[in-house]
Amino acid sequence: MSSPRRRGRPRADETVDRRAAILQAARRRFAVRGFAGTTVRAIAADAGVDPSLVAHYFGTKQQLLVASLELPVNPLEKLAGVVHDGVPGLGERLVRTFVSSWDPHREVIATLIRGAMAGDDAHPPILLVPRDVLIATLSEVIDGTDREVRAELIASQVVGLATLRYVVAVEPLASAPVDEVVRWYAPAIQSVADNPA
Amino acid sequence: MSSPRRRGRPRADETVDRRAAILQAARRRFAVRGFAGTTVRAIAADAGVDPSLVAHYFGTKQQLLVASLELPVNPLEKLAGVVHDGVPGLGERLVRTFVSSWDPHREVIATLIRGAMAGDDAHPPILLVPRDVLIATLSEVIDGTDREVRAELIASQVVGLATLRYVVAVEPLASAPVDEVVRWYAPAIQSVADNPA
Numbered sequence: 001m002s003s004p005r006r007r008g009r010p011r012a013d014e015t016v017d018r019r020a021a022i023l024q025a026a027r028r029r030f031a032v033r034g035f036a037g038t039t040v041r042a043i044a045a046d047a048g049v050d051p052s053l054v055a056h057y058f059g060t061k062q063q064l065l066v067a068s069l070e071l072p073v074n075p076l077e078k079l080a081g082v083v084h085d086g087v088p089g090l091g092e093r094l095v096r097t098f099v100s101s102w103d104p105h106r107e108v109i110a111t112l113i114r115g116a117m118a119g120d121d122a123h124p125p126i127l128l129v130p131r132d133v134l135i136a137t138l139s140e141v142i143d144g145t146d147r148e149v150r151a152e153l154i155a156s157q158v159v160g161l162a163t164l165r166y167v168v169a170v171e172p173l174a175s176a177p178v179d180e181v182v183r184w185y186a187p188a189i190q191s192v193a194d195n196p197a
Numbered sequence: 198m199s200s201p202r203r204r205g206r207p208r209a210d211e212t213v214d215r216r217a218a219i220l221q222a223a224r225r226r227f228a229v230r231g232f233a234g235t236t237v238r239a240i241a242a243d244a245g246v247d248p249s250l251v252a253h254y255f256g257t258k259q260q261l262l263v264a265s266l267e268l269p270v271n272p273l274e275k276l277a278g279v280v281h282d283g284v285p286g287l288g289e290r291l292v293r294t295f296v297s298s299w300d301p302h303r304e305v306i307a308t309l310i311r312g313a314m315a316g317d318d319a320h321p322p323i324l325l326v327p328r329d330v331l332i333a334t335l336s337e338v339i340d341g342t343d344r345e346v347r348a349e350l351i352a353s354q355v356v357g358l359a360t361l362r363y364v365v366a367v368e369p370l371a372s373a374p375v376d377e378v379v380r381w382y383a384p385a386i387q388s389v390a391d392n393p394a
């Protein structure tokens with residue numbers, strides 16, 4: 001038995017159009033203003049919709065950013081699993097999760113990194129992911145002094161690994177099994193994440 | 198008392214022309230064929246000089262690569278100091294040396310990294326530095342299993358640090374004092390460099 005149509009509920013093709021308009025407005029705003037300089041309200045105004053609809057379709061501003069990038073892997077979902085159990089084991093979970101998620105999409109990752117570096121945007125959207133997703137999430141989990149710098153240094157390690165494994169694609173690293181990368185790189189990340197005595 | 202002019206010794210302006218021709222030929226060859234695929238003999242032929250003259254002016258093929266890049270900091274000279282005393286303390290020397298050398302040239306470093314990522318060259322010359330200078334030098338110093346992958350993972354950390362500190366220029370990392378970067382990042386690099394039991 002189908003439920004009765006609710007008053008004011010958009011038809012399916014209206015929903016598609018509205019979602020597309022929001023995503024387009026979001027991409028433009030994030031590229032010009034960055035993450036901190038962009039409000040959901042401004043994106044909604046650009047797209048000609050109510051701000052509540054943006055939250056309804058996409059959730060938080062972070063989730064909207066990630067949706068607007070159309071990534072092959074959702075970094076927010078992956079990160080949620082990585083940080084769920086806190087700092088112990090973080091290095092291993094971070095390396096294993098990202099490398100095994102990225103490996104099937106290595107050309108896409110390489111293209112995204114190249115494009116981010118080459119772009120004329122004031123805030124290349126893909127660079128908002130390390131800053132406003134990865135670093136933001138890590139700095140909530142890490143304890144102790146210099147937690148922001150340390151979250152950024154972990155992001156450095158993640159960006160560097162992606163660059164050498166996928167963009168420069170230097171061997172044997174480019175083809176090394178995930179376990180070998182985890183074995184050597186996870187302790188390096190863990191040493192930055194560990195709570196200092 | 199001036200020494201007598203040797204037979205066949207080029208005049209000063211000939212020397213300048215020959216050096217310039219060699220550097221131009223080197224840049225082109227390295228960009229198209231990479232480091233391993235380029236010989237000093239081929240560069241000399243392109244420049245119309247004897248191969249011995251290339252060695253006389255520039256030294257090794259690595260030194261020629263570095264000279265052709267016209268970098269604000271000579272990575273071979275810096276690296277020589279970093280690896281001189283082997284693995285103990287390598288992480289600290291590497292981070293401290295590179296960050297303090299690069300910091301005065303942060304715009305140049307950022308431009309070089311952006312250009313390398315954006316370029317159409319098969320082998321962006323600046324990317325030959327991590328691979329054919331940094332990784333090559335580190336893998337001679339590091340002991341133990343997986344030394345090549347480990348040298349590459351250290352290069353990942355160096356490239357990532359340069360990217361986040363100079364290209365993305367995320368704060369507080371971009372402006373953090375060298376000592377603070379060393380404090381947190383040196384142990385991470387050291388953990389990859391240390392000889393496994």
